[in-house]
Amino acid sequence: MKAYSRSSTPLYSMNSSKTDLSDVGLCSLNVHETNYNIFLCHLITRDYDRAIEKVNEIIGQAPGKYQRHFFLIRGLIYEAQGKADKASKDYQKYEKAEGKNYETFMIEGRDLVFEPFPVKQRLCAKFESIKVQLNS
Numbered sequence: 001m002k003a004y005s006r007s008s009t010p011l012y013s014m015n016s017s018k019t020d021l022s023d024v025g026l027c028s029l030n031v032h033e034t035n036y037n038i039f040l041c042h043l044i045t046r047d048y049d050r051a052i053e054k055v056n057e058i059i060g061q062a063p064g065k066y067q068r069h070f071f072l073i074r075g076l077i078y079e080a081q082g083k084a085d086k087a088s089k090d091y092q093k094y095e096k097a098e099g100k101n102y103e104t105f106m107i108e109g110r111d112l113v114f115e116p117f118p119v120k121q122r123l124c125a126k127f128e129s130i131k132v133q134l135n136s
Contacts, residue, residue, distance in 0.1 A: 032062040033117050043132055048077050068097035069116045072105070080134040 075090030
C-alpha cells in the first residue's frame with residue numbers, strides 16, 4: 001500500500017498562517033504548505049522522528065479542514081516505528097473523518113491518492129504525485 005500526495009509550494013514561506021487562496025484557485029505561499037514540504041523531506045529520508053515533529057506542527061496549526069489526512073500519515077509513521085497504540089488512535093481519528101478513504105486504504109489495501117491541500121486549477125496540479133512507501 002502506498003499513500004500519494006501532490007505539492008509544489010516552494011521551501012520558503014511568507015510566514016502567514018492565514019493566507020489561504022487555494023479556495024479561489026490561486027497558489028498561496030503559506031506556512032502550512034511549506035511545513036508540509038519540509039515534512040515530506042523528512043519522510044522521504046526516513047527521518048521519522050523529525051517527520052512526526054513536523055506533522056504534529058501541521059496538525060496543531062493548519063485549519064481544521066486540512067487536518068484529517070495528517071492523522072493517517074502520522075498513524076502510518078507511528079506504525080513504521082512500531083508504536084501500534086499511537087497508530088491506532090490516529091487511524092480511529094482518520095476513520096471518523098474520512099470513512100470511505102479509510103476503508104479503501106486500510107481495509108481493502110488499495111493505494112490512496114490524496115491532496116492535503118487543494119491543487120485543482122493550481123500550478124501544483126501539473127506536478128506528479130510523490131509516492132511514499134513506509135517501511136516498518
